[in-house]
Amino acid sequence: MRTMFGADVEALAGLGSSFVESAETLETARRQVDGIVATTGWVGPDAEEFRQDWSRRLAPALASCLGALRDNAEVLRRNAEDQARTSAADGGSVLDRGGEPGAGGDRSGDGGKDRPGNPDLSGHGPWVDVPPTIPLDDAALDPNMINQQGLGDCWLLAGLGAVARDDPQFIRDHMQLNADGTWTVTMYKDGDPVEITVEPEVAQDGVMDPSGNPSWASIYEKAAAEYWGGSYEDIDGGYSSDAFAAITGATPSKTGEGNLSDLKDRLADGPVALGTEDEPSWWPFGDEVDDSRVVPNHAYIVDKVEERDGELKVHVINPWGPGAHLQDDGSDKVGDMWLTEKQYKENFDTVYAVPSTR
Template identity: 35%
Template sequence: MIPLGADTDHLRAHAHALRAQTGALRSLFAELGAVVRSVGWVGPDAEQFRSAAESRFRDASTLLEDIDRRGDELLGHADEQDEASSAEGGGGVIGPGGDEVGAVKDPGDAEGTEPADEEIPEDDESIDPDTSAQGGIGDCYLLSSLQALAQRDPDFLRDHVDEVEPGVYEVTMYDENGDPIVYQVESVQEGGVRDAEGDQSLYSLYERAYAMHLEERGVDINGGFPEDAMETLTGKGADAYDSLELGELAEQLDRGRLVNTDTGGIDDPAHDQIVGNHAYTVTSVDTEAGTVTVTNPWGPGDPNAPKTVTMTYDGYRESFGRTTVGRTDEPGMFEGIGIGDGIGWL
């Protein structure tokens, strides 16, 4: 392929940098909002102060949304540029208006894969996070997102996979613009995610489809960010925060959001049962006890890294560097910083 026009790798890198920085700013505004909300101040001056703060937060929300849109536009331009530069003239799977016009097909014999089983189960037990085991691929960011989906919206996980013939599955995911892409999967990754008995699972099909999705973009599946995985799986936005308060974590879970946490580059986390440079699913929060429970994508049985760990909120803050929140539903009209999303000061 002879590239024409812009350097698409640079466009994508810039777009992802914008996304990361807007996520950091949202986290800072959330913390600032919590401070404003906690001030025990009453009277006309207090009301005027809070009104002015609300106006500034709304302005900031609008600005960050505009930056997000511009980042999405860059990703779209990069895709269009790659298609225009292709010697074959494209061949994408999404037509004008987002209509599906085909599927990205699995060759079935790619290096590092093995044939997919027939009739892979989709029942609740088979997709329960407690029954999954990561394997040897460094995609905890993806598997923790799949665990969150299985916990919060299992029907979404099932509805996006269809066995079209024995051992051949169609897995629907989403591109950078939120348009659906169908991946025809007839293999799974060797040494990839399996269930507790070592059998292929629905996670195995998603793992293969996500690997194909990344291969189309020249990216390896080993190493990544939960927000990218969540957005590809759901077609909806996801945001990463430096931290969330205990009540904010609980609120996001109550709303059915997908919540992940990762050690953010920490090699030796404070909690002795948490693995460094690893992503987990936040499965529950007990605000009365002040605890957070996380689930490891690794399989059960390791006493030093158990499948499920419950810790104090302080232990959570000390062990994890980032928290990522995603969704499967459409955002409300007024959702943004502190407006209806449970993160912020309103």
């Protein structure tokens, strides 16, 4: 008897979506009960005991269930993708994310250390000299000053921009200009600091400021290329959770998109980056961007979540830089945008967060 292993990809994707929807329903219920418990006109020892039981035992238990639902939704999604790739290798439909910016990357290699000399340009040169001084004031560290160019490292730049937005002093404290003109950037490996010293020249295709000049992000990007293997190619593709861990030394989280109320809470706790859904031609079950302004399979910085025009909206920043970026298909991928909850859920599928360094 022949045993067959595998899965119905569409069914797995649908189950993952059900987990996400269930998590959102449970989160809404938890918030409603929170409000009722806090505002109900009930005083006395029994009331106090009940409220303490809710806040110390029941509410955390629900939060744990929420986390489990979101984590397992991500597992289901990844398994669906793996099954689809396996089917493609056996003659099924072909799935290709490799051409998209920041499509994913293996961070399990020879990373987490300083290396002598310059990292390999990997076709992203020539070298561009860094000015003797680089602005590090709050205006220079604004995420809108990041201008991703020819490298697919949006995952890194979104993480970097999110940290700079949350705590610009942290960036200043982790960049040191040395007497010989080199820069030392402090990153982290498994929570321990790692000093990466880089020469004052950066890849022409790497990140610049909106005027096309090397910036603090250019220095960090080059340090990351050394940290993750010694080549700019080593940072072409990845996840912002890996960026957060290497930049801050803290333990990041990676979950489904959730809702804007949840996103607002996460932003209050520290830096947040988002991953978009895929291009329409890649994933056949509706997991794709719906807004032509949004770059598919890309990472964005979360700037604000607040009430606007009577509803909660999120402001996201594209590491491509400010303004409109005209594409070959005629669409404009904008540098930043305000999105309603519906628009957010239609275009984003992953939240990367890390505790604040403040």
